[in-house]
Amino acid sequence: MTDARLEPLGENHLASVAAMFGDEDVLRYTRVPNPVPPGWEREWLEVYEEGRRDGTREAFAVVDADDGSFLGLGLAFGIDREGRQLELGYVVAPEARGRGVATRTLELLTQWGFSELDALRIELWISADNEASKRVAANVGYRYEGTLRSFHFKQGIRDDFEVWSLLPSD
Ligand SMILES: CC(C)(COP(=O)(O)OP(=O)(O)OC[C@H]1O[C@@H](n2cnc3c(N)ncnc32)[C@H](O)[C@@H]1OP(=O)(O)O)[C@@H](O)C(=O)NCCC(=O)NCCS
Secondary structure, eight states: OOOEEEEEOOGGGHHHHHHHTTOHHHHHHSSOOSSOOTTHHHHHHHHHHHHHHHTSOEEEEEEETTTOOEEEEEEEEEEETTTTEEEEEEEEOGGGTTSSHHHHHHHHHHHHHHHHSOOSEEEEEEETTOHHHHHHHHHTTOEEEEEEEEEEEETTEEEEEEEEEEOTTO
């Protein structure tokens, strides 16, 4: 098991973010466009920086708690501060997978959502085929709620999405 911590995503992480765009699971299971336009990581960071300013999004780099090396991304989007709910996402760099990093990331993101945003509902949308991500959700105590069928995801791609959630009372 690798222990991890979150730090705000910034320019210094962009090369590591771009390196993950070559991974087929990242292209398949995340909203990263496929093919990835050159320099897209910078545009994407700008969207999250805008979200930080208006309170609707937050992006964290997941780093090794011991040596600070980059392990992946922890994301919060669709933050509804008035409605006190949000959606979370996570991506682990291929070389850091299988060591509990995503599970730790989701634990940290979830604690942040409940403590910093005072959330009453946290949601995950997971492709029905993404067995590893479903394990991560279950590990942290999220509950499966139902499946959105043939949901338009990106660039003409439709997929079945499982919705999982966690409430402070769970
Ligand atoms: C999904 C992902 C985040 C998992 O990261 P990770 O750090 O390897 O995850 P963890 O080590 O915390 O745990 C993964 C769990 O899934 C299991 N798992 C891994 N690959 C699996 C597979 N192909 N089928 C079933 N289970 C699998 C592991 O055994 C582990 O289960 P356990 O905790 O019960 O032992 C990573 O593969 C990834 O970044 N994928 C691409 C992006 C993505 O899919 N993001 C999520 C979008 S909803």
